[in-house]
Amino acid sequence: MNKQLILKKRPVGLPDADTWELQSNEIPELKEGEVLIEQHFISLDPAMRGWINEGKSYIEPVQVNDVMRAGAVGKVVKVNNHPKFKVGDFLSNYGGVQQYAVSNGTNCHIVDPNLAPLPMYIGTLGMPGMTAYFGILEVGKIKEGETVLVSGAAGAVGSIVGQIAKIKGCRVIGIAGGEKKCKYITEELGFDGAIDYRNEEINTALKRECPKGIDVYFDNVGGDILDAALGRLRMHARIVVCGAISQYNNKIAVKGPSNYLSLLVNRATMQGMVVFDYAENYGKAAAQMGKWIAEGKLKSKEDVYEGIENFHDTFLRLFSGDKMGKLVLKISEN
Amino acid sequence: MNKQLILKKRPVGLPDADTWELQSNEIPELKEGEVLIEQHFISLDPAMRGWINEGKSYIEPVQVNDVMRAGAVGKVVKVNNHPKFKVGDFLSNYGGVQQYAVSNGTNCHIVDPNLAPLPMYIGTLGMPGMTAYFGILEVGKIKEGETVLVSGAAGAVGSIVGQIAKIKGCRVIGIAGGEKKCKYITEELGFDGAIDYRNEEINTALKRECPKGIDVYFDNVGGDILDAALGRLRMHARIVVCGAISQYNNKIAVKGPSNYLSLLVNRATMQGMVVFDYAENYGKAAAQMGKWIAEGKLKSKEDVYEGIENFHDTFLRLFSGDKMGKLVLKISEN
Numbered sequence: 001m002n003k004q005l006i007l008k009k010r011p012v013g014l015p016d017a018d019t020w021e022l023q024s025n026e027i028p029e030l031k032e033g034e035v036l037i038e039q040h041f042i043s044l045d046p047a048m049r050g051w052i053n054e055g056k057s058y059i060e061p062v063q064v065n066d067v068m069r070a071g072a073v074g075k076v077v078k079v080n081n082h083p084k085f086k087v088g089d090f091l092s093n094y095g096g097v098q099q100y101a102v103s104n105g106t107n108c109h110i111v112d113p114n115l116a117p118l119p120m121y122i123g124t125l126g127m128p129g130m131t132a133y134f135g136i137l138e139v140g141k142i143k144e145g146e147t148v149l150v151s152g153a154a155g156a157v158g159s160i161v162g163q164i165a166k167i168k169g170c171r172v173i174g175i176a177g178g179e180k181k182c183k184y185i186t187e188e189l190g191f192d193g194a195i196d197y198r199n200e201e202i203n204t205a206l207k208r209e210c211p212k213g214i215d216v217y218f219d220n221v222g223g224d225i226l227d228a229a230l231g232r233l234r235m236h237a238r239i240v241v242c243g244a245i246s247q248y249n250n251k252i253a254v255k256g257p258s259n260y261l262s263l264l265v266n267r268a269t270m271q272g273m274v275v276f277d278y279a280e281n282y283g284k285a286a287a288q289m290g291k292w293i294a295e296g297k298l299k300s301k302e303d304v305y306e307g308i309e310n311f312h313d314t315f316l317r318l319f320s321g322d323k324m325g326k327l328v329l330k331i332s333e334n
Numbered sequence: 335m336n337k338q339l340i341l342k343k344r345p346v347g348l349p350d351a352d353t354w355e356l357q358s359n360e361i362p363e364l365k366e367g368e369v370l371i372e373q374h375f376i377s378l379d380p381a382m383r384g385w386i387n388e389g390k391s392y393i394e395p396v397q398v399n400d401v402m403r404a405g406a407v408g409k410v411v412k413v414n415n416h417p418k419f420k421v422g423d424f425l426s427n428y429g430g431v432q433q434y435a436v437s438n439g440t441n442c443h444i445v446d447p448n449l450a451p452l453p454m455y456i457g458t459l460g461m462p463g464m465t466a467y468f469g470i471l472e473v474g475k476i477k478e479g480e481t482v483l484v485s486g487a488a489g490a491v492g493s494i495v496g497q498i499a500k501i502k503g504c505r506v507i508g509i510a511g512g513e514k515k516c517k518y519i520t521e522e523l524g525f526d527g528a529i530d531y532r533n534e535e536i537n538t539a540l541k542r543e544c545p546k547g548i549d550v551y552f553d554n555v556g557g558d559i560l561d562a563a564l565g566r567l568r569m570h571a572r573i574v575v576c577g578a579i580s581q582y583n584n585k586i587a588v589k590g591p592s593n594y595l596s597l598l599v600n601r602a603t604m605q606g607m608v609v610f611d612y613a614e615n616y617g618k619a620a621a622q623m624g625k626w627i628a629e630g631k632l633k634s635k636e637d638v639y640e641g642i643e644n645f646h647d648t649f650l651r652l653f654s655g656d657k658m659g660k661l662v663l664k665i666s667e668n
Contacts, residue, residue: 058599227590241598256590264575264606265392272598
């Protein structure tokens with residue numbers, strides 16, 4: 001039997017427990033060219049909140065009564081004549097929140113558990129890491145000596161954004177919630193400064209940490225923090241619009257950035273990005289990130305919870321902020 | 335004596351008549367290297383509303399009790415040993431709203447009244463025209479076949495933006511207020527379509543006029559129209575943030591664009607611009623625009639009112655929309 005987390009309704013605001021239903025269903029027979037993946041780790045990402053809204057965004061929404069979409073990493077346990085994958089291969093994949101996923105191999109690729117722990121393949125070496133890499137380098141176009149501000153700075157994407165910017169010779173300030181996260185990014189990750197948005201007035205803190213202004217702001221949160229960052233842009237600044245976690249559970253309209261005319265005053269640019277556009281270069285980026293990790297220049301933290309039955313409670317940690325680094329759910333004992 | 339329009343207080347919301355005071359003051363003696371310009375035409379631009387707010391924007395604010403800043407075009411009537419300018423020269427300049435301006439020549443350049451009517455030098459061949467030219471070409475980066483949307487489409491900037499986009503082979507839709515302006519841009523300027531924001535629901539109209547979406551939106555107005563445009567972006571769309579006339583007289587905070595996450599979904603860019611950055615290429619642009627005018631490809635309309643004592647009432651036409659094309663105030667009988 002296969003435990004599957006099914007989307008039962010579209011939430012308004014923060015999802016409640018009734019949003020999903022855990023079902024046990026039979027594992028279907030494999031068709032020609034399919035593999036069966038036993039999932040070990042499920043990726044929990046803020047973007048998943050968007051995937052359960054109605055209407056197409058950058059990706060089709062998850063349909064009600066379908067398995068909840070998620071990135072995952074697991075082991076091939078059965079194969080029906082697949083050209084690339086064999087039993088025993090570990091695959092990063094998009095099989096969703098279920099113990100066993102049937103796949104024809106689309107969006108799957110082999111990962112090596114001897115090179116890095118499996119959860120890292122859905123974190124720093126997976127979608128969040130790729131988002132950070134291409135977002136800060138290709139969209140943010142950081143240059144040595146620039147001041148880079150990143151929100152969600154202790155998270156899966158933000159922590160990597162900041163470290164890459166440090167590697168590239170930037171001055172990096174992170175915004176995070178709570179003293180523990182702020183200490184983590186400065187003391188463990190080497191950020192030049194931290195702003196605790198839960199305990200500091202953001203505009204005052206930004207003035208202190210970015211006295212000469214901001215060259216690049218990597219935005220994971222939107223809302224008031226985006227407005228504050230807009231208020232301190234330097235000339236020709238770039239804002240990377242990666243996400244807006246503060247707005248994902250809104251019951252009212254998204255808060256637009258009142259300070260957007262700062263783009264005009266400062267001849268600045270605000271640009272959106274979706275990581276999937278860079279798929280053909282994931283390999284190159286992962287190799288570079290792996291090298292940085294091996295050299296001790298890039299640190300990766302995964303926060304692993306256990307049990308598919310705990311999906312809902314664990315998912316909510318994305319929005320309460322009660323987690324550190326990449327949020328992962330372990331769903332197999334193997 | 336020199337009639338001068340003096341800024342007397344910083345308005346909250348729409349300026350009232352007490353914002354300014356018309357004074358008669360003596361014309362000072364010229365110092366070495368100065369010229370005296372008798373102004374013929376004063377430029378009235380939405381940006382001037384921003385110049386009288388407190389606090390630095392992209393330019394220092396006009397100080398209370400100073401002459402109101404404005405672009406102008408006039409004739410040199412007196413010279414004290416100036417290296418470049420002589421009596422009888424016509425100069426486009428930033429001498430402000432007064433009959434006579436003393437200048438050392440900064441930001442002045444000679445214009446030829448035989449090549450184009452004087453008001454055109456503060457319109458299509460001046461700041462608004464340059465804004466349109468560099469905004470749509472350098473920031474908007476339009477390509478043949480793209481759909482270009484422009485707001486304030488019958489105005490000094492928007493009308494030129496749309497015509498340049500047509501010259502470059504784009505499909506051009508303009509947003510303007512009222513039937514007369516909409517007819518003007520389609521029938522006289524050759525736009526492919528018009529949206530009358532005063533009499534149409536903007537989202538419905540955008541769907542009709544831009545069924546495949548928008549590649550480039552040139553924004554002069556901000557507010558709800560910016561949000562509507564964001565809602566119909568195509569992939570890799572560009573938004574040129576040139577102005578936000580709907581917000582300039584706000585007594586409350588600027589309305590931020592709620593739909594800004596469309597930038598993410600569509601990998602789109604929103605970029606601010608200020609025309610002064612392109613000053614060293616004004617000459618080249620003016621030559622190109624002059625050529626297009628001579629070839630009948632570019633039409634320029636100036637809406638000329640008379641009398642420095644009518645500055646306030648004329649200025650308000652910028653915000654009531656009660657004007658067509660470039661708004662100009664004639665202040666000399668010559």
